[in-house]
Ligand SMILES: Nc1nc2c(c(=O)[nH]1)N[C@H]1C(S)=C(S)[C@@H](COP(=O)(O)O)O[C@H]1N2
């Protein structure tokens with residue numbers, strides 16, 4: 001026969017109850033992860049993106065320009081902590097209530113119920129929110145069971161500590177399980193686990209290429225297409241300067257910047273794009289509509305306005321999709337400001353001139369593969385020549401506006417909707433077979449194109465023209481008037497020289513297709529993107 005254990009004994013007030021509640025909170029968090037993985041239904045996701053949205057501009061700028069990737073990780077950590085506190089508090093309330101009513105069912109059922117309700121409200125996903133409830137519930141139940149039949153043995157119950165340890169053990173168990181299942185439950189193929197960077201981070205977590213080669217990619221229950229861009233990829237490979245740390249002309253690892261760490265889960269069956277606002281014809285397209293259109297395949301480079309001058313948030317790919325211009329024509333916009341707002345599934349929005357949109361494309365593929373989750377699957381916008389931020393991922397709406405409005409980043413003080421600044425980076429050095437030094441990098445000026453890159457190996461006193469890669473080929477497929485060369489793709493430059501004995505400064509500067517030379521003076525990324533000549537000190541002795 002089980003003896004009755006008063007509830008104040010099961011959950012003694014004070015530290016022990018708090019510890020149990022926190023353990024339940026952690027288990028709830030992990031249970032939520034178990035149920036959905038790193039996806040929008042994960043309870044941390046809405047908190048983290050809300051934090052990014054409400055954070056004052058100066059803090060975001062600090063995070064992007066000073067902390068870099070760490071900034072977003074801290075934000076994620078903060079969101080996780082908030083969730084644990086919310087859950088722990090919910091459980092604690094039911095423990096107190098249970099104690100007052102001397103009814104063990106109150107924490108046992110009430111705790112998980114509140115955790116479920118909190119999660120469902122935050123994520124809007126009542127079913128998957130059960131994961132959090134189960135996680136927290138396991139800890140409460142284990143605590144409850146570990147107490148039944150016990151006698152009250154006094155204030156300093158030696159088993160108190162053991163109970164807390166049991167609760168923590170249960171939390172860890174739930175977490176291990178959560179981790180295992182959470183990994184598994186990323187059931188859409190071709191998925192990755194995270195996009196990084198509140199305007200400034202490279203991807204973290206799983207890769208974009210989890211999908212085994214040859215397997216079809218399924219977004220939702222729709223198989224999404226691959227594209228034949230072998231000729232373009234081969235052309236890029238042929239042209240690439242490959243030495244030192246140089247990334248090829250088609251980036252091997254394309255950077256990722258998203259204001260929220262958790263990318264929307266791609267679902268081609270549910271996806272739609274509406275064309276709204278100041279238009280004669282409101283229009284709506286689904287994924288099947290786009291698939292029936294004629295595709296074009298275009299090299300387009302992206303660069304983030306928040307990157308550092310010689311940073312790596314500039315990359316290039318060949319994208320497959322449909323030109324936007326015909327969709328605009330069909331909608332017949334009559335926008336007074338000739339401006340447009342793009343909106344996305346992650347509640348991101350950016351406003352910019354209609355003129356820029358007309359040159360853009362809706363991409364469904366990247367380097368021949370289905371567009372990866374972190375790059376905006378199933379459909380993103382690509383707007384040639386402009387900063388990365390208006391290349392809206394997870395696109396859901398094109399709204400023609402009556403008057404101008406600020407986009408997401410402009411509300412935080414950035415000026416990132418215009419054309420990119422001209423840059424020549426220095427990313428690679430190595431020694432040639434005949435003992436000379438070789439230095440190089442990527443250079444990009446958006447749709448202005450790069451005319452020349454000049455290099456100085458004496459800190460800027462004398463200059464020589466560098467060698468440039470041949471321009472990448474122009475778009476193929478559904479293009480009315482196929483250009484010979486890519487209109488918005490970077491190039492690489494290189495320069496081979498006989499180095500002086502000691503350390504020396506290499507400086508690079510580009511001149512764009514309009515004859516404009518990149519300005520010399522350096523400015524930081526905020527608010528209009530980095531400018532200045534890249535300078536690098538090279539010690540010939542340390543170059544292999
Ligand atoms: N929906 C959505 N689109 C977005 C963003 C975002 O946070 N959400 N970030 C923008 C920024 S700041 C940049 S630099 C580019 C980066 O694209 P990538 O992650 O594919 O490299 O996406 C842009 N599009």
Ligand SMILES: [Mo]
Nearest residue numbers: 304305388389
């Ligand atoms: Mo960006």
